[in-house]
Amino acid sequence: MLAVQHCAKDDRIFYKEALSLRKHGFDVYYLHGAEPDGSIVDLGGNVLNPNGERDLEIDGIKIIGIPHAKGLIQKSLNKINQSNFFKEMIKVGISIGADVYHAHEPQSLYIAQEIETEIETNVIYDAHEPWINAHKKDALLRKVLLPKLKFLISANQVTRGDLLFHNHNLKSEVIYNCSSPKVFPPKFDKSKLENPILVHEGNMRFDRGLKEIIEVMRLLKIKHPLIKLKIIGETFNEEKEYLEKKIKEYQLGENIIETGWLRYEKVGNALENCSIGLITNTNLERNTLAGPANKFFNYLTYGIACVAVDLPETTALLNQTKSGITIQNRTTQNLLLAIETLLNDTEKLSYYCENAFTAYQQFNWKIGEDKLISFYKNVVLTQIDIHYR
Numbered sequence: 001m002l003a004v005q006h007c008a009k010d011d012r013i014f015y016k017e018a019l020s021l022r023k024h025g026f027d028v029y030y031l032h033g034a035e036p037d038g039s040i041v042d043l044g045g046n047v048l049n050p051n052g053e054r055d056l057e058i059d060g061i062k063i064i065g066i067p068h069a070k071g072l073i074q075k076s077l078n079k080i081n082q083s084n085f086f087k088e089m090i091k092v093g094i095s096i097g098a099d100v101y102h103a104h105e106p107q108s109l110y111i112a113q114e115i116e117t118e119i120e121t122n123v124i125y126d127a128h129e130p131w132i133n134a135h136k137k138d139a140l141l142r143k144v145l146l147p148k149l150k151f152l153i154s155a156n157q158v159t160r161g162d163l164l165f166h167n168h169n170l171k172s173e174v175i176y177n178c179s180s181p182k183v184f185p186p187k188f189d190k191s192k193l194e195n196p197i198l199v200h201e202g203n204m205r206f207d208r209g210l211k212e213i214i215e216v217m218r219l220l221k222i223k224h225p226l227i228k229l230k231i232i233g234e235t236f237n238e239e240k241e242y243l244e245k246k247i248k249e250y251q252l253g254e255n256i257i258e259t260g261w262l263r264y265e266k267v268g269n270a271l272e273n274c275s276i277g278l279i280t281n282t283n284l285e286r287n288t289l290a291g292p293a294n295k296f297f298n299y300l301t302y303g304i305a306c307v308a309v310d311l312p313e314t315t316a317l318l319n320q321t322k323s324g325i326t327i328q329n330r331t332t333q334n335l336l337l338a339i340e341t342l343l344n345d346t347e348k349l350s351y352y353c354e355n356a357f358t359a360y361q362q363f364n365w366k367i368g369e370d371k372l373i374s375f376y377k378n379v380v381l382t383q384i385d386i387h388y389r
Helices: 011-023 073-079 082-097 106-116 136-148 159-164 190-195 210-223 237-249 264-271 292-300 313-320 333-344 346-359 366-382
Strands: 029-034 055-058 061-069 102-103 124-129 152-154 171-174 196-199 228-232 255-260 276-279 305-309 324-327
Touching: 011 061, 011 124, 011 366, 029 082, 073 082, 082 106, 082 159, 102 106, 106 124, 106 136, 124 159, 136 159, 136 346, 152 159, 152 366, 159 171, 159 313, 171 237, 171 366, 190 346, 196 264, 196 292, 210 237, 228 264, 237 255, 237 292, 264 292, 276 292, 276 333, 292 305, 292 346, 305 313, 305 333, 305 346, 313 324, 313 346, 324 333, 324 346, 333 346
Parallel strands: 029 061, 102 124, 124 152, 152 171, 196 228, 196 276, 228 255, 276 305, 305 324
Antiparallel strands: 055 061
């Protein structure tokens, strides 16, 4: 596993793909970018190598952290992938001599393909998000790297379609970022529908609908004084000031719960008593071309009905699973109407929640694991040329 920007215990890379490969007998190394001081951190920024070790082993995964560039000259060289950081990533990667280099961003794909020029190996690009040519560097990387790529894993159909359009020869698979039953044990208790709790999983920001959601809570409280919103995550800086100000102004202290950062393994416990999950990203280009938010699959795991802004992949899955409501635009009134529809119709809420939990049987990491292992064994590591006479 190769990553420049993802942390050591990234949910997809470590908890899902690396552990699944290890479970099926692969020796797995995770070579990634550590903090400039050499700290290897988890999703919450907690240091995993307090003694400064470069190499760690966690749950059988061998983690190697290469410190990111520091200093003006190295940071400048970093912009063109020529810093000591990139050189060391390539050097260490070559020394491992892996059969597969599974890259998780355009920059780590560059590293993987540089390694491929030195040793015989296989390179997979795992496109978590769309590869948009918003910056000259990204555009150049796409132009240079994509034609040489043979194997693609994508977290959604839209991104796979886009990359296949630019390289028709890719062998590809879509593996959704579904929740792992080992980390998020599925659970659905219908009694929670008697007093529905709204939830937004993930840090709450303005671009994720903070202002609109707070206004919705103000209006909901008029008819539903006991209504609760759980923010599984936290707010920072201006968003934190705004949230605290509005909670006080609207007297929502008993209605809004902010859990703060939770260890990944604890997120499921916070979700299980919730009934209506919010996905409120807007239709910016990056969001439109991206797949469903990870939280969508986590909501399915606990039978949580979804209210989501209309984005192609999310809407397609909501239509397929019949597990929630899509709104066209993220406005206070649209959100309020959708949420009140569920609060005022317990049968409809129950219908969506039960469908969500049923859909979990199709959208969970056990399915993803099977697809990952099959792609490795039957596509990437099986190169057979058949010649017809």
